[in-house]
Amino acid sequence: MAISTTSPQEGQAHPMHRRRLRNYLLDARFQLKYTGMIMLVTLVVATALGRVAYHQSHAQTQMLTIDLIEAGWPREFVEAVAKEADRRLLIEIVVGTSILVVALGIAGIVITHRVVGPAYKMKSLFREVAKGHLKVAGRLRHGDELQDVFAEFEKMIEALRDNQRREIAELNSIIQRAKDANVPADVVGDLERLRSKMDKALD
Numbered sequence: 621m622a623i624s625t626t627s628p629q630e631g632q633a634h635p636m637h638r639r640r641l642r643n644y645l646l647d648a649r650f651q652l653k654y655t656g657m658i659m660l661v662t663l664v665v666a667t668a669l670g671r672v673a674y675h676q677s678h679a680q681t682q683m684l685t686i687d688l689i690e691a692g693w694p695r696e697f698v699e700a701v702a703k704e705a706d707r708r709l710l711i712e713i714v715v716g717t718s719i720l721v722v723a724l725g726i727a728g729i730v731i732t733h734r735v736v737g738p739a740y741k742m743k744s745l746f747r748e749v750a751k752g753h754l755k756v757a758g759r760l761r762h763g764d765e766l767q768d769v770f771a772e773f774e775k776m777i778e779a780l781r782d783n784q785r786r787e788i789a790e791l792n793s794i795i796q797r798a799k800d801a802n803v804p805a806d807v808v809g810d811l812e813r814l815r816s817k818m819d820k821a822l823d
Contacts, residue, residue: 644729647736655728662724663717670713677709738766742773754781754821781822791815 685702689695738760756777760770795811
């Protein structure tokens with residue numbers, strides 16, 4: 621039996637990686653916009669600082685080159701060494717700047733995820749409340765932002781549930797009085813169906 625060892629096509633992301641990326645990019649427009657701003661500012665600042673550092677190092681290299689040539693060192697050798705030193709410094713600045721930009725870009729996505737994640741969850745909970753479901757399913761993860769906002773949301777839901785319980789108690793009293801007063805069964809049935817609907821909101 622032949623066993624295939626074919627690897628995924630180059631450049632094609634693994635499904636697990638794509639799923640993880642989608643999990644972090646819950647609001648891609650906001651997160652990528654915020655992260656892009658961070659990366660752009662970092663790139664501009666790092667490039668400006670790197671340019672200053674390169675020019676200062678290049679000036680020192682030129683002075684050292686002149687001193688070595690005047691001291692009798694071979695001009696071609698000294699200039700070649702100086703040129704190589706400037707080239708290495710430039711590569712280090714470019715690589716360092718690139719690593720910094722990418723690292724802050726990743727950090728930006730992670731940080732925005734900690735804000736967008738809770739907001740995404742709360743929007744889902746808002747939709748459930750709008751449907752009449754007065755409950756909080758789950759909690760925010762440790763490290764997520766908006767913990768205080770979520771805590772206030774939980775307090776609001778609990779206040780609504782308490783109010784719903786009081787209204788159900790009042791409705792129970794009304795139903796009982798209606799039965800005692802021999803109110804038509806269809807009217808009592810309507811009240812009981814309303815009570816059942818209000819009970820389901822608390823489930």
